[in-house]
Amino acid sequence: MNQKVGIDLIHFATSDFFLGLDVYAAQKNEDYDKFKIGIGQEKMSIAPPDEDVITLAAKAAQPILAQINPAEISSIYFATESGVDQSKSAAAFVHGLLGLPNRCRAIEIKHACYAGAAALQMAVNAVKANPSEKVLVIASDIARYDLDTSGEATQGCGAVAMLIAANPRILEIEPGSGYFTEDVMDFWRPNYRETALVDGKYSTKVYLNSLKQAWTHFEENTGRTFADIDYFCYHIPFTKMAEKAHKQLVKHTKTKQDSAQTQAQTIASQIYNREIGNSYSASLFIGFCSLMDNQPDLADKRVSFFSYGSGCVAEFFSGKMVAGYENYLMTASHQQQINQRKPLTYQQYLDFYHNSECPKQDIEFEVYHQGPFRLTGIQDQKRNYARTANNS
Numbered sequence: 001m002n003q004k005v006g007i008d009l010i011h012f013a014t015s016d017f018f019l020g021l022d023v024y025a026a027q028k029n030e031d032y033d034k035f036k037i038g039i040g041q042e043k044m045s046i047a048p049p050d051e052d053v054i055t056l057a058a059k060a061a062q063p064i065l066a067q068i069n070p071a072e073i074s075s076i077y078f079a080t081e082s083g084v085d086q087s088k089s090a091a092a093f094v095h096g097l098l099g100l101p102n103r104c105r106a107i108e109i110k111h112a113c114y115a116g117a118a119a120l121q122m123a124v125n126a127v128k129a130n131p132s133e134k135v136l137v138i139a140s141d142i143a144r145y146d147l148d149t150s151g152e153a154t155q156g157c158g159a160v161a162m163l164i165a166a167n168p169r170i171l172e173i174e175p176g177s178g179y180f181t182e183d184v185m186d187f188w189r190p191n192y193r194e195t196a197l198v199d200g201k202y203s204t205k206v207y208l209n210s211l212k213q214a215w216t217h218f219e220e221n222t223g224r225t226f227a228d229i230d231y232f233c234y235h236i237p238f239t240k241m242a243e244k245a246h247k248q249l250v251k252h253t254k255t256k257q258d259s260a261q262t263q264a265q266t267i268a269s270q271i272y273n274r275e276i277g278n279s280y281s282a283s284l285f286i287g288f289c290s291l292m293d294n295q296p297d298l299a300d301k302r303v304s305f306f307s308y309g310s311g312c313v314a315e316f317f318s319g320k321m322v323a324g325y326e327n328y329l330m331t332a333s334h335q336q337q338i339n340q341r342k343p344l345t346y347q348q349y350l351d352f353y354h355n356s357e358c359p360k361q362d363i364e365f366e367v368y369h370q371g372p373f374r375l376t377g378i379q380d381q382k383r384n385y386a387r388t389a390n391n392s
Ligand code: HMG
Pocket: 031, 033, 034, 035, 037, 038, 039, 081, 111, 112, 113, 114, 150, 151, 153, 154, 186, 187, 198, 199, 200, 201, 203, 204, 207, 235, 236, 237, 238, 241, 278, 280, 281, 308, 309, 310, 311
């Protein structure tokens, strides 16, 4: 019999601050509806200078570790586009910050937003090969574009931690998937840049073409059809992109569907992302948390996942929700984090934006956020992290 492997526990983290797109629109002399309706975004989570992908990742993983024996984790796969070091993996930083045992592998995985799905699939295969292993997959990103570019309104930040194990309690990842790679320049970030470059309109076209290609491969590989899927999760750079993706898939598969059916299959997975913004590699899985936290009665339902990473690599795969999954969700923490964020003025956002640029000399950061882990400073070109007083 095929060994069941998948997501045993999942929790996400975001920052303590947001910039409202109403504030952003007023600053840029734009109509707020362009963002609220046109791209489907209302807020973007903004990281202060003492928060980075490491502290967000540790904040996402900590409640999972509190429920298991951390010595059981055989590997950490850390997916990110916004890593902090060209050599040392973000996974090793998090391993230290979380105080994990030394008998553990720790690596970083990159391909823009696709890396989270890549890490998940690699973890599933590792556990299938050795069912006694448990892999901690973390996807963590801070989306940053240049000021006054089309991408600026689609920034955000978040991290998702997932424990991948045999006989999972939340989602069983099904065998078989569809994947697609094409060497294109729709979004990229050369090593010397802290912000991404994007050919915005082109990137949306490449995303939609990749969806068609990955879907066709998925159908061929698995024999599953559109009608076999109950809920659809897409990579969400902005929620209107997921709406366009679903419309594209309905058309491509020649499915007859009215807008109520479309909404029922997709809206619950978009609620959190509308408030958080793009979190690159984490965004698809924050969408999955949004689906589970906002849509009841998912037991035994099939959920599909479309991961898209610019550049580009895409994958379409599916999973089955496990009966009793609702007993293991961390909905209260997700909602509390989103609701307790503090609004920023445009000037405060600019201050965070510029102070988060990588300093070339020693620096001690002020305390900006109340999360359980902080980036305290950089000395001798080494990043220093600490647990805070709010670390339970
Ligand atoms: P833009 O030029 O700011 O906006 O760029 P626009 O003028 O195209 O307007 C956007 C939509 O709002 C349009 O609707 C307008 O009609 C509508 P659409 O034609 O798309 O259906 N609109 C309004 N609606 C209501 N009331 C109004 C109003 N005004 C306009 N008053 C763009 C949009 C997506 C290009 C920009 O946001 C951008 O560059 N974003 C960054 C790139 C991006 O997110 N691409 C997505 C695909 S690539 C991807 O997902 C990978 C990524 O996550 C990175 C990774 O892989 O790591 C980015």
